Amino acid sequence: MSWRRYDAVLFDLDGVVTPTAEVHMRAWSEMFNAFLSSYEGDGDSSPYTEVDYFAHVDGKPRYDGVRDFLSSRGIALPEGTPADPGTADTVCGLGNRKNDAFNVVLDRDGVVAYPGSVRLLDHLARLRLPLGVVSSSANAPAVLEAAGLADRFRTVVSGTVAHRLDLPGKPAPDTFLHAAQELGARADRTVVLEDAVSGVQAGAAGGFGLVVGVDRGAGRQTLSAAGADVVVSDLAELVPDEGHPR
Template identity: 75%
Template structure:
């Protein structure tokens, strides 16, 4: 591809720049399966174990409160919404989401995070081209992850889940967070690239009318990303760097 055709690049974070999607997946699995296996847990519904298929179908790429709501709805489980300050032992949508967040932060603090080598290679190449870059993540933890990965100086803007909530922006698959990021870096959406590994994120890029939506297949599947609106699907961001630069 010719990067000269575009004015800015917007990156999802977890699974695109850093392998933290795996940490999120483990944290979601632990939280949901503990809840589903608890005989005293309220809400009724289907209590069969939560699987990776549930993650990709209902949780991946979405704000965490939305992910909890959508998964519970898929199982016919009804819980009260609760409040932002609910502790992890509260049987509410927000309590479960907060418990998952606590697990994620413990793993991040203990293990740190390193960016995918191919993603760093693309970031290096785009810096040479002087293209403005931004991160658009549903996670409220995005700034901490970027800092832990040593990439804070690479992005002109970070639109995290916290920013979206503060500004009243709906999360992916709505395009609003991507559109806001394009505005922050001063680029028209028609000349902006979106890089996403989640079906909901690809749907957001496609809905926003962005110049190019690239799916990064870290498990969602090439066909699913293409159906969601990706014009191009790669397995690693190094594929987007010219061969002569990769040598």
């Protein structure tokens, strides 16, 4: 590949630019396992695991992740509304409970971007390629500010933006397509970088010029099967002065 073949680059955030995917994973685990331990209704209430995260939650809008996981366990809860408190046993209530836990950790610990991701951002800045972030998380702007990277991206399509514009979340390609449009680039001349299966599927479904899978735990074969053209373990592998493609 050559970066000069493309007109824009779109990054997922959690797990691609910043290690906040680990914070999300912990927040999901704590929330779901606390719920399951007290749940007495129909369905499978065995403990939530990392396998559940990658299969049902990773990369999806928050309420979709709750809904898909509960469905996989045969557990039916009321949908509720986004205004539900985190104490409510509804789909939206559980999603808000998880978000509360994530924000506590972010405020307490902050976040530092992956060094390899910063090296790639520096390289793309030298090429003057316009960059965007496409994240299912409503917290994306806050994470970018905490990492000191907010000025690196011309557009940020967060979960909040997607909701406001009524864009379906990943694995649908709509949020990526909107971001490419914001950057003035055609999909077939835009690169997508994703660590989640749902995000890779979105990039493939949108007809993007290159879909790069970043293996932070989903598995190289799984990401390739989802539609990744290239799979790396660190974005530094994509920086020319590291001995990789230009």
